[in-house]
Amino acid sequence: MKRTVAAAAAAVAVLIGTAACGDDGAVDPDTTAAPPAAEDVVTGEVSPTDVWFAQMMIPHHDQAIEMSDMLLAKDGIDDRVLALAEDIKAAQTPEVEQLSEWLSAWGEDVPPTGMPMQPGNGMRMPGHEMAADDMHAGPGGMGMMSAEDMQALADAEGDDAARLFLEHMIVHHEGAVMMAQREVDEGTHPGATEMANTIIETQQQEITEMRQLLDEL
Numbered sequence: 211m212k213r214t215v216a217a218a219a220a221a222v223a224v225l226i227g228t229a230a231c232g233d234d235g236a237v238d239p240d241t242t243a244a245p246p247a248a249e250d251v252v253t254g255e256v257s258p259t260d261v262w263f264a265q266m267m268i269p270h271h272d273q274a275i276e277m278s279d280m281l282l283a284k285d286g287i288d289d290r291v292l293a294l295a296e297d298i299k300a301a302q303t304p305e306v307e308q309l310s311e312w313l314s315a316w317g318e319d320v321p322p323t324g325m326p327m328q329p330g331n332g333m334r335m336p337g338h339e340m341a342a343d344d345m346h347a348g349p350g351g352m353g354m355m356s357a358e359d360m361q362a363l364a365d366a367e368g369d370d371a372a373r374l375f376l377e378h379m380i381v382h383h384e385g386a387v388m389m390a391q392r393e394v395d396e397g398t399h400p401g402a403t404e405m406a407n408t409i410i411e412t413q414q415q416e417i418t419e420m421r422q423l424l425d426e427l
Contacts, residue, residue, distance in 0.1 A: 255398045261318050263393040263402055264309040266352070267409075270389065271302040271309075272323045273354060274382055277363060281375045286368040290423055291375065294416065298379070301412060305405060312402065353385025369427055376420045376427075383413040383420075 278295040281287060306323060313320045355363070355378050363374050386409055393406035 256316050257396065257398040259393060259396040260399040260402045261313070261316065263389060263397060263406065264313050265319065265321055266389060267386070268306055268309050268313075268321045268323065270352060270354060270382075270386055271306045272321075273360075274302055274379065274386075275299050275306070276324075276360070277355070277375060277379060277382070280360075280363055281371060284367060284371050287372050288369070288423070288427060291372045291427075294419065294423070295375070298416070305409075308401075308405065312399070352389055353382040355382065373424065373427055376424050380417055380420050380424075383417050386413050387417075 275298070278299040281295045282292060282299075310320045310323075359378055363371065363378065366374050390406035390409040390413075394403055394410070397403045397406065
């Protein structure tokens with residue numbers, strides 16, 4: 211009787227081991243490996259530069275989306291410029307959402323969207339001080355349009371509006387590339403540095419396209 215029970219137990223053990231393997235006998239990772247902790251997947255290693263990048267890129271992208279919406283609402287705009295505005299909006303909207311999710315997961319402040327940055331309400335990070343004034347075009351700036359620039363774009367029509375959009379968006383993109391390069395150089399969060407590399411590649415290509423469109427309008 212003891213031998214029978216032992217044999218049955220051994221058979222059960224074999225069946226369990228077989229169930230944990232694939233058809234070729236390899237171990238199925240879905241049944242044996244513990245899933246990574248959710249915190250590791252969402253955050254990774256986070257540095258002050260990662261937080262700075264996310265908090266500054268959100269309002270920067272938000273303004274590019276606002277500029278694109280302004281242009282898309284106008285009549286008489288060159289189809290190529292309209293297509294570019296659509297592409298910018300389509301690329302940057304999900305990036306804003308992802309950056310916001312990261313900041314929430316990191317326990318950091320998430321900048322509001324739909325509210326243009328004004329002097330005095332810029333976020334400051336330890337070791338990375340940058341107020342709203344610093345984000346506007348100019349030496350060392352990040353290419354943000356001023357309230358006057360935005361109003362000029364809102365008032366312009368036709369080819370004048372298309373040219374203003376392209377001229378300002380080139381500077382805007384150049385600022386984004388600078389910010390993204392800083393993240394690549396100093397950041398540690400894998401997702402943030404990957405996004406920064408994507409921004410550099412995509413927006414440099416769009417800068418080239420916009421300069422060509424300016425020559426042809």
